[in-house]
Amino acid sequence: MSKNNFIVHNKSSKPDNIVKSENELIEKCLLIESQLPNFMKDYFIFLKNSVSLTSRHAYLNDIIFFCNYLISETDLTAAATTKEISAGDFIKIKARDVNRFIGDYCSRYLINKSDSTVVMENHNRALARKKSSLTSLFKFLYRDEILPNNITDGFNPIKLPKPQPDAIKKLEIDEVAIMLDAVENGSGLTEKEKQYWQKTKLRDKAILVLFTTYGLRLNELQQLNISSFNFNRGEFKIYRKRGKEVNMPLNKSVEKVIKQYINEERPNSEIIPEEYKDALFLSLQKKRMTKLSIRKLVKKYTSIALDTTRESGYSPHKLRATAASSLIQYGFSIYDVQNLLDHDNVTTTQLYAAHRKNVKREIVKNFEWLED
CATH class of the missing domain: 1.10.443.10 (Intergrase catalytic core)
Incomplete structure (x- = not known):
């Protein structure tokens, strides 16, 4: 949506600037959702009503990142785009596949740009959030009877350091x-x-x-x-x-x-x-x-x-x-x-x-x- 065409018709108590800021984030969420498989639609509704807007955006980013990984780094799907990934492809995913994604791939991967290669590293806190995003998705798809099994019990634990006052x-x-x-x-x-x-x-x-x-x-x-x-x-x-x-x-x-x-x-x-x-x-x-x-x-x-x-x-x-x-x-x-x-x-x-x-x-x- 063009910012120039965006007009706030605000009947809430929130100031217009907050409504506009939230709408921009909603638009980003909708854009990601449009690139994800249709069988996840009910999950998108679940996210919309159960987590904060920023968490919704973070979860969707993690999920599309995982879907891109399935296409480029595994033989679990023959899909050419994330939109084309099927429920059948997800049924083939085992806990070990998710563990490899989080524990091996996400900890260090490369992004090739036109003039450089960027090394991306995630430490345990970032990995734990990715695990949380995928746990949420796989549990929902199991409850929604799209997946026959709940594989999340097999996800490896991620140890986070206990916060120290000092x-x-x-x-x-x-x-x-x-x-x-x-x-x-x-x-x-x-x-x-x-x-x-x-x-x-x-x-x-x-x-x-x-x-x-x-x-x-x-x-x-x-x-x-x-x-x-x-x-x-x-x-x-x-x-x-x-x-x-x-x-x-x-x-x-x-x-x-x-x-x-x-x-x-x-x-x-x-x-x-x-x-x-x-x-x-x-x-x-x-x-x-x-x-x-x-x-x-x-x-x-x-x-x-x-x-x-x-x-x-x-x-x-x-x-x-x-x-x-x-x-x-x-x-x-x-x-x-x-x-x-x-x-x-x-x-x-x-x-x-x-x-x-x-x-x-x-x-x-x-x-x-x-x-x-």
Whole structure:
């Protein structure tokens, strides 16, 4: 679908920019589905109604990748295109075929381009997702009586490393202060970077404060609009994974930096293209900032805090980890932090609380009632 012909007729509470973004992803899903066999149609409906839009897209990408593998790397099908693969071809697939695909082929394969050959490597986390996608497909086809057997029990396990609290990358509280000082006064920036900083420092500061206060996901922040904020009520609205609509409370710091950016730095509405008039964070071209530009911004300022290269700076997700650990360090319960950051499982939040166990140990160790 041409973007020029795309008109939003929006009767939902979602802003138009989110509806358009979701529609673009839906179009990508439909394009992949059109290239897959017709016997998978009911599975497409299952995905549409059971997983998030981003997961649906990821699953479909994995499945068409597997189907291309069947054609180019195996003798399990005589089909010339992925669309022509038959249910009979899938019936011939054994668990060992999937294990070879995931464990051998996917771990390292080559993509030949016109001027180069790219080596693609997948580690266990990526392999586990591919396994999850194919497990979902094969289980559904078995339940839908297209396959006579459920072969997924024969899929090899993929061991994932257990997350370790010490390995979580985040800024310490003093490093957050250095980062905010950098965006406040330009310290640590190159002369070229300072030219842009003079024009965007209030915007950049608002972005960093939002990330480190709420632990927002990149997508949640990038989609924010001016209309997302209700300063009279002291709250703003975000749209989380799986379409969840959430009102977040404003504190004084966040309200201050947002208002300062809007009133003192953001371009006047008259000179902003109609499509971006409501977008909160704008580029110098007066367009909604892209996820890539926000990511680069965060890496730049975090690299100053870490005293490292720009390439080694942290991603927005590391600021999410920073917010979680800082909130717990300030004494908020893991359940409150779980709710604020929208963690599906409290064990995720507990990883950020692990360092407090060491603090408790040090306190007790140095507070002895009985002498040796």
